[in-house]
Amino acid sequence: MQETTRSDSSDHAATGGLLSGALGTKPSNRVHIPAALSGELAGRPAGEPEVADPVFSCRQVTVTYRDKQALIDVTVDIARSQVLACIGPSGCGKSTFLRCLNRMNDTIPGAHVSGTILLDGQDIYDKRQDVARLRARIGMVFQKPNPFPKSIYDNVAYGPRIHQLTRTRAELDELVCNSLQRAGLWSEVKDRLQSLGTGLSGGQQQRLCIARALAVQPEVILMDEPCSALDPIATAHIEDLIEELRRTYAIVIVTHSMQQAARVSQRTAYFHMGRLVEVGETDQVFTNPRHRLTEDYITGRFG
Ligand SMILES: Nc1ncnc2c1ncn2[C@@H]1O[C@H](COP(=O)(O)OP(=O)(O)OP(=O)(O)O)[C@@H](O)[C@H]1O
Ligand SMILES: [Mg+2]
Numbered sequence: 325m326q327e328t329t330r331s332d333s334s335d336h337a338a339t340g341g342l343l344s345g346a347l348g349t350k351p352s353n354r355v356h357i358p359a360a361l362s363g364e365l366a367g368r369p370a371g372e373p374e375v376a377d378p379v380f381s382c383r384q385v386t387v388t389y390r391d392k393q394a395l396i397d398v399t400v401d402i403a404r405s406q407v408l409a410c411i412g413p414s415g416c417g418k419s420t421f422l423r424c425l426n427r428m429n430d431t432i433p434g435a436h437v438s439g440t441i442l443l444d445g446q447d448i449y450d451k452r453q454d455v456a457r458l459r460a461r462i463g464m465v466f467q468k469p470n471p472f473p474k475s476i477y478d479n480v481a482y483g484p485r486i487h488q489l490t491r492t493r494a495e496l497d498e499l500v501c502n503s504l505q506r507a508g509l510w511s512e513v514k515d516r517l518q519s520l521g522t523g524l525s526g527g528q529q530q531r532l533c534i535a536r537a538l539a540v541q542p543e544v545i546l547m548d549e550p551c552s553a554l555d556p557i558a559t560a561h562i563e564d565l566i567e568e569l570r571r572t573y574a575i576v577i578v579t580h581s582m583q584q585a586a587r588v589s590q591r592t593a594y595f596h597m598g599r600l601v602e603v604g605e606t607d608q609v610f611t612n613p614r615h616r617l618t619e620d621y622i623t624g625r626f627g
Contacts, residue, residue: 368399369593370614371604375403379544379574380425385439387420387429394420396598398439402544407566407575409589409606411582412621416595418578422546425576426462427455444543460487463537463573467549469529471521471536476513479521479532480504483540499539507535508565527558534565545569547577551584563588582622586610594618 378401387395395417402408402425410418420429427448429435441448448458460483471479480500483489490496500517504510509531513524521532530550537545547566551559566575566588579585585592586606593603594617602615613619620626 369600370602370618371609373400373600373603375401375591377404378402379404379444381440381442381445382424383440385421385424385437385441387417387424387438388436389432390434394598395424398600400593400600400603402574402576403591404574405570405572406591407570407577407589408603409585409592410576410578410595411580411585411592412595412601413626414580417598418595419548421595421600422464422548422576422578425544425546426459426464427453428459428464430455457487460540461543463534463540463542463545465530465533465537465545465547465550467552469526469533469553471524471529471532473520473522475518476504476521476524476532477517480535480539483536487540489540503535503539504532506538506569507531508561508568509535525558527554527561530554530558530562531565534562534569538569542573544574544576547575549578549580552580559584582610594621596621 380402382398382400382402385395385398386393398417398421410421412418423429423432424437424441425443425448429437437449443458443461447453472482474482477500480503481496484496484499490499501510501514504513509528512528513519513532521529524532530553534545534550551562554562563584566577569575570590577585577588579588589606591603592606592609594601594609594613594615596617602609602613602618604614608614609618610622613622617626
């Protein structure tokens with residue numbers, strides 16, 4: 325297994341200690357051999373897949389879509405009050421992994437998930453699991469903001485009404501207000517709560533979707549490329565919000581922007597062809613990756 329991880333001393337020295345390229349990184353001279361891929365990636369990812377007291381604990385998670393393996397043997401923990409960034413080339417399984425965590429893959433015909441995923445120590449794929457309740461504990465924000473064609477108020481009130489989280493209108497009003505405040509949108513919409521959510525700007529719509537997710541009082545927030553449809557100002561707003569939210573929630577974000585991963589996350593997971601290649605502290609992954617494939621990707625040699 326010597327081949328699977330970077331030799332820290334020699335390669336690190338060869339790259340001048342701090343790599344420079346897409347993130348100020350440049351490739352080392354290590355050669356990428358795709359034929360060796362399946363063998364070299366078997367087993368645990370490089371880095372630190374485990375953390376103390378994880379919110380999610382995933383062990384050997386494999387997902388197939390009919391006969392196609394989209395995720396293979398993924399073992400990783402997700403820490404509390406931290407952001408985990410999932411990066412990797414298109415089609416490597418990032419969204420598939422995210423969807424495992426709230427059983428969204430259940431809704432895809434032909435999808436099959438094996439392995440174990442524990443949320444606070446409980447198997448989320450246990451037959452007795454209440455899937456609707458589970459999804460309320462795990463908020464999800466998608467690439468394209470998808471507010472319902474309802475008022476701003478009703479968008480945020482939707483989840484609490486379904487899950488009967490409040491008893492009186494005053495309680496619901498407070499929850500809606502509070503969720504919009506935490507999503508950083510309240511001051512912009514407080515005078516037009518009855519206007520259509522779909523009438524907001526893209527960045528506002530994404531914050532509305534975050535408010536909608538927060539309103540059901542989740543424990544974890546999953547974000548699948550939440551800024552890819554947004555301009556840099558709206559993106560900066562969401563990134564600030566992520567930093568604020570992580571004090572309360574565990575967040576898993578999929579992003580194609582390595583700069584964004586470096587800015588917002590404390591841990592980074594690099595996926596490649598359905599496998600989790602490496603996971604660890606974000607600084608470590610970007611400045612001194614342990615695996616050659618991670619280095620190839622972050623230096624722009626692959627993907
Ligand atoms: N509903 C589906 N049915 C069949 N195959 C699927 C389905 N969804 C994804 N796949 C396949 O599973 C693999 C992983 O896809 P996934 O969407 O998880 O990748 P991704 O890393 O999120 O890619 P991107 O960066 O382009 O969003 C791909 O080969 C994809 O074609
Ligand atoms: Mg995706």
